[in-house]
Amino acid sequence: MKVLGKYLVLILVFCSAPVKAALDIVITEGVDAARPIVVLPFKWEGQGPAPSQISDVVTADLARSGTFNPIDTFGLPQKTLSSISDFNAASWKNVSAEAVVAGTVKPYGAGQYLVTFELIDLIKAQQTPTAVKSDLVLDTREAVISDAQFRQYAHRISDIVYEKLTGIKGAFLTRIAYVVVKHGDKFPYRLMIADYDGYNEQMLLRSPEPLMSPSWSPDGRRLAYVSFENKKSEIYIQDIYTQARTKVTSYPNINGAPAFSPDGKKLAITLSKDGQPDIYIVDIATKALKRVTNHYAIDTEAKWFPDGKSLLFTSERGGRPQLYRVYLDTGKVSRLTFEGEWNLGGTVMPDGRGIVFVNRTKGKFHIARMDLKTRFMQVLTETHLDESPSIAPNGTMVIYGTTYQGKQVLAAVSMDGRFKARLPMGQGEVKSPSWSPYL
DSSP, X not given: OOHHHHHHHHHHHHOOOOBOSSOOOEEEEOGGGSEEEEEOOOEEOSSSSOSOOXXXXXXXXXXXXXXXXXXXXXXXXXXXXXXXXXXXXXXXTTOOOSEEEEEEEEEOSTTEEEEEEEEEXXXXXXXXXXXXXXXXXXXXXXXXXXXXXXXXXXXXXXHHHHHHHHSSOOOOSOEEEEEEEOTTSSSOEEEEEEETTSOSOEEEEEESSOEEEEEEOTTSSEEEEEEOTTSSOEEEEEETTTOOEEEEEOOSSOEEEEEEOTTSSEEEEEEOTTSSOEEEEEETTTOOEEEOOOOSSOEEEEEEOTTSSEEEEEEOTTSSOEEEEEETTTOOEEEOOOSSSEEEEEEEOTTSSEEEEEEEETXXXXXXXXXXXXXXXXXXXXXXXXXXXEEOTTSSEXXXXXXXXXXXXXXXXXXXXXXXXXXOOBSSEEEEEEEOOOO
């Protein structure tokens, strides 16, 4: 196998990372450039201790977005707010923040709670001290939730705040899939999913043989992945709720790199049943197969453009791994990347205007992005042996695999490269992160 094949083997057998029940997200860069915001503790209006503190989750969400920097609430003029009627604009005049998130939680029947929150425009309050208080409210919502829904609703609040202040849809109600390897166990390979922040971790499958390349369906209900549990590569689709799974392909040699089409009805895959690895499309319902590329070089890692009319893929047809685009109606292929020694493992940004991929320059692997119109390429990361980038559905963040202190961990970087976070795990190895669509 040529250079690309050797690199793929490196990814599959060399990457290692620790894993535990929840990711421990460590922000490493970008806080100073973030926008200050206040998230007050939600006021508990019931008897006894509060069931959960929603503001802790909202604070963590906004901090991890890379866009906002929740300031320490110590020393603020007001510690909680029941509603905008309690807001004292004059006392907030020296607080350097863009907005205030405040809310209440009160009992609402057995095991139920009424949660109310308001997003207050602090800049307007400071610039226009005589403004009518109701005019300072950028958004207000209330909902009745159960004990089990506190984290979920906190993520919902974060989504609302993020979109209201940035104009971009929040992606806190999303999940990630990844593969964990615990050497020495009877079933060392595990396909896992968790909330984007690592909570509510769930094991979908464990196997004595490798699992790899998880890929979300557009509805966020299914995962496609590669399994070697039958001593050969096969592609499966599994429902994450019912656990039901279906074998999609089991051709001789390579069955790899599944990626759902935008309508969820097809998979782009890599097969080598006819010789060198090429790109195919398989109809999930009928199993009908369509060959997309037919070249003596290795073609692999196909990803769909949002309109479903073309695919991004990695190929060695130019001598070294580079990224290409193939149009499905004509079969026309065009090369997209030229900078650096290798460019591979690409994925398409949600708006279709750019791509994110692994770039090797001077022997170092980093995550990069490129604008398809201008062809401007920006290297986003400075970590070591970066691989498997996956983009948040709102296009603002990239999660990827990297090496930290000799161990494989997950990491995240903002699309402008300014904000960086590390997601170290507990014990084991972790790789192949895949960010879900909106849920």
